[in-house]
Each structure stands twice: as structure tokens, then as C-alpha cells.
Amino acid sequence: MSTQIPKQTEESTETEAETQPASKGEERRAEKRRRAAERREQRQEEEAEKAAADESTVELKVFRYDPQVEGKQEPRFDTFHVPFTKGMTVLDALMYARDTYDSSLTFRHSCRQAVCGSDAMFVNGGQKLACKTQISDLEEPVRVEPLPHAEVTKDLVVDMEHFYEQMEAVEPYFQTDEYPDGELEEQRQDRANREKIKMSTRCIWCGACMSSCNIAAGDNEYLGPAAINKAYRFAMDEREGEEMKQKRLEIIEQEHGVWRCQTQFSCTEVCPKDIPLTEHIQELKREAVKNNLKFW
Amino acid sequence: MSQSYNRGLIEDFARWREFEAGMWAWIFHKFTGWVLIGYLFTHIAVLSTGIPAAGASEAAIAAGNDVYTQTIVSLEGLLLVRLLEVGLLAVAVFHMLNGTRLLLTDLGIGLDAQDKSFYASLILTGAITVASVPTFIAGAF
Numbered sequence: 001m002s003t004q005i006p007k008q009t010e011e012s013t014e015t016e017a018e019t020q021p022a023s024k025g026e027e028r029r030a031e032k033r034r035r036a037a038e039r040r041e042q043r044q045e046e047e048a049e050k051a052a053a054d055e056s057t058v059e060l061k062v063f064r065y066d067p068q069v070e071g072k073q074e075p076r077f078d079t080f081h082v083p084f085t086k087g088m089t090v091l092d093a094l095m096y097a098r099d100t101y102d103s104s105l106t107f108r109h110s111c112r113q114a115v116c117g118s119d120a121m122f123v124n125g126g127q128k129l130a131c132k133t134q135i136s137d138l139e140e141p142v143r144v145e146p147l148p149h150a151e152v153t154k155d156l157v158v159d160m161e162h163f164y165e166q167m168e169a170v171e172p173y174f175q176t177d178e179y180p181d182g183e184l185e186e187q188r189q190d191r192a193n194r195e196k197i198k199m200s201t202r203c204i205w206c207g208a209c210m211s212s213c214n215i216a217a218g219d220n221e222y223l224g225p226a227a228i229n230k231a232y233r234f235a236m237d238e239r240e241g242e243e244m245k246q247k248r249l250e251i252i253e254q255e256h257g258v259w260r261c262q263t264q265f266s267c268t269e270v271c272p273k274d275i276p277l278t279e280h281i282q283e284l285k286r287e288a289v290k291n292n293l294k295f296w
Numbered sequence: 297m298s299q300s301y302n303r304g305l306i307e308d309f310a311r312w313r314e315f316e317a318g319m320w321a322w323i324f325h326k327f328t329g330w331v332l333i334g335y336l337f338t339h340i341a342v343l344s345t346g347i348p349a350a351g352a353s354e355a356a357i358a359a360g361n362d363v364y365t366q367t368i369v370s371l372e373g374l375l376l377v378r379l380l381e382v383g384l385l386a387v388a389v390f391h392m393l394n395g396t397r398l399l400l401t402d403l404g405i406g407l408d409a410q411d412k413s414f415y416a417s418l419i420l421t422g423a424i425t426v427a428s429v430p431t432f433i434a435g436a437f
Contacts, residue, residue, distance in 0.1 A: 214322070263401045265318025265410055278318075279407045286404060 044101050051081035058084045059141035060093055062105065066154050075152075077143075078102070084135060090123055090144060091130035094156075107156035114272055117204030120211070121156055122147055127208035129272035147211040163207045166224050170231040170251055178241035193238045200233040200280055202273040209267035209277055221256040225267035225277040228258055232280040235287070246291075253288035261285070317411035321394055328391040335384055342367060381432050386425040393417035 051057050060080040066072035080097035082088075091109055098105040108118040112131045119130040122145040124138050135142065150158035180187060209225040210216050216224045223231075234240060235248040252258050258281055267277040315323075349357070349364035356362050360369070371377050397413045400406050406413060 214319075262322060263318065263398060263410075264322040266316060269316040269318065276407065278401075278410075279404070282402065282404050282407065285402070 048081065048101055051083060054081070054083065056084050057081040058088070058093055058135050060097060061141045061143045062094070062097065062156070063145040063152075064105075064155055065152055066104075066106075068154075078105075079141070088135045089131050090121070090128065090133045090135060090138070090142065091119055093135055093142070094130065094144065106154045115204060117206035120147055120206035120208040120272070121145065122211070127212045127270040129206060129208065132272050147207060149211050149213075149217040150207070158207075160207055162220070163205075163210050163224070163226070166210070166222075166227040167205060167230060169223060170227045170234075170248070172227075172230040172234070174234065174237070174240065175244055176240045177243060178239070187239050189237070189239055193236075197233050197236050199275050200229050200236070202275055203229055203233075204273060206272060208270045208272060212266040212270045214264060214266070215260050215262055219256060219260055222260040223252070223257055225261075225281065228252060228261070228281050228284060229275060229277050232284055235284065249284075249288055249291050252284055253291070258285045258288060317414045321397070321410075321414040321417075324390060325394050325398070328387045328394075331384075331387045332391060335387075342371065378432050382425060382429060385428050385432070386421055389424050390417060390421040393420055 058081070060082055061077045062080060063075065064072065064078045065075040080093075080101055082093045082096045085092075089112075091112060094105070094107055095109070098107075107121070107130075109131065110116040110118045114129055114132040117129070120127060121130045122128075123130065123133055124143050127147060130144070144156065146152045146156045146158045150160070150162070153159050176187070203226055205226065207226065209229075213222075213225055216222045231248055231252045235245055235252070240248075261278070261281045263278055263282070265278050268275075268279070271277055345367045346364045349362040352362040357365075360366075394414070394417050397410070397417055400413070401410060
């Protein structure tokens, strides 16, 4: 977070100034900082009061939790009143709240246009991409929580490590041992095949599907919808060749692979990129069956 | 694949408000499945009274005085049992219809209409249950 680093340095200099008052100049500077902080707090409070009284504001209830600060270790909800502007997304509102009221409010975001996949959150009881969710589509108060079924690091930030591990378990990169004849020949994919894998290439690794999946919540070894979709993207790519496809099918047809899916369709519903995840998982199940059942 | 992973304390703090059709179908399917398993055992218990009844005299069976007939008659005399039978039919019908829906899903048929097929199975279950009420409740009062 951009606001986190300066805050930390500020805190450390403050403690230094308290422990060893080296010179008059430093004392003066510390005093000045203190006053500035007071002024900032006062201004924030005024802003908050004004916004709460205003009609055209949105009420945000944001999950807060910080294991490193005493007094914030108990999860709680903070209410922010954010002035509504046309086209405002949940991410815009959160950024306004952070910049105006509470700079310690922590959440991931980067591109703000549903490409980077950093800001998947639990908004009003569903997994949403905050930058792609219009405030006007939501009921008030808007409840923003971190993704369920993942450990919360701070406020709206969850530990994505497990999700990334599952993604990497399916080897999410192009591999082949079938090359075209000429040395400088391109590895072409025909249009029909490209069309087949088109939707599956759109995954932005936001983790919304994994968070919505009940099975993934109960079974940590389950690959999860995103990873299986990644496997689909490469297993269905004809350029990878027959041998490689066998290897990929071996990964996904394990006990905790595709067979754990119980077709709840939650992943398909929450996917911000509209990937038909359940459809892909089901197709891989059929591929796996076809691969193993041979009556001839 | 990755190691098992502790997801931490705050897990239960946030809960769903937005369940979609597919999720409800999953929950109902699990629930009806367990109800049917539970029923299976009571069903076996009631039918088992036929074992001692088989040893009863011809006259007792003809007169309907054997254990099996007595058990069935006394159970069917209870209004609660009649109502539970209507519930059992509803549960069984939903489980069958949704099971067919899941079968089609496994075959890759109608994945885009999965929510509609769930609603259809709900409506059909309701209709069949309502139609069965006269049959089950007749003579219970």
C-alpha cells in the first residue's frame, strides 16, 4: 500500500524522538508533527460528520482487523460515509475513505480496470471485483469484507499464497515437444481451437472463484476452479501435443483434482471475467473418463 | 499438490447473503439425500415387523391381527405420519428431479440453463406434492 510505507517511517521517527530528545530543532519538529496529526484528525472527523449528515453519500461498512496493533485484533466493522459520484465503484469508495478518513485502511488494488485481479472482495455477501462493481447496483449500507475461506492478513487483504500454490500445481505455462518442421516456422493455432480456449485464457488470478467454492473450503488439497480452468486452457490447446495432454490429464484427474467439483456453479456465478468455469471442469471430467475407459 | 493450510481465526466472521440457484440446488440435494438415508432405516425397521408376523397363524393374518398389519395400521392412523409421508414424497421427488439435472450437467447438457432447470424441478416438486395431498391425507381425520 502506498500509504503504509510513509506511515511506518513516520511512526519510527516519532518513537526515536520520544526516546532521545537530541536537539531543540528535533523537539520542535516533533511538536509540529504532533500538531499536524491533531489537525488532520480533526479535519477527518469534521469531514466524516459532514458526510454522515449529507444525503447524497454512500454508507460503507468495512471489515477492519489488524493482528499487529493492540486494540485492532478483534475484528470489527467501521462505517464510512462517502460522497456518491456517478459511476462510482466499490474500489473508488474505498479509496476515498482511505484518503479522506483513515489512511490505515488497507486493501489491494492496482489497475482499477478489472485486469490485474488484485481487488477481489466480499461485497454485500458475494465475491466481487471491487473495481468492477458499481455502487449504484448495490443495496445500502455496502458491506465490504475480505474474501472468505482465506486467512486475513489485515483489513481487506487476504493471504493468497494457498491460491497461488494451487495455480502453480497445474503448471500454468505452455509446454510442448511438438515443433513445426522449419526452424523459423511459427507455432500456429487454428481458429477453432483458439475459440475453444478463448474464455479460459481470461483468468486474472483474482481468487473469487476459489473463495466462493464450498468444496475448496473444506478440502485444502482440491485444486479449485481457477487452477482447473488453467489446466483446461493448456490441456485443450492442440499445439501442446498428445504426450503433454496426457501429463496434464494425469494432474487434473487425481483424487483432489476435477472429481471434487460438485457442480454448485458458485465459481461461474462470481467470476468477474465470465469464464464458464463449471463447464470447463465438467468437460475435463469427461476427458478424464474418456482417457481411462477404453473398451476396444 | 500443496500442503494442507490453516485458514485462520476470522473464517466464520463473514458469511454469505447471496446464494445463487446452483448453490441452493446443492444444499437441497445434500439435505434431501440425508433425509432419504434416514428414512431408509425407519423403513427397514417397520418392514422388519413382517419377520415375526410371518410366523403368525393363518387366521390371525386373515383377520389382520398380526404384528405387521397392526404396526402399519396404527402408524397410518397418526396424522403426523400422514404429513411426514407428504414430506417424504416431496423430498424424494426433488432428489430425483435434481439428480436428473445433475446427470445432465455431468453430460455437459444445459449448463447455461442450470438455474432454470433447478427452478423447474422445484416447481414440479411442489406441483406433485400438492397433487399427492388428497391421497395421503384421506381418512386421517
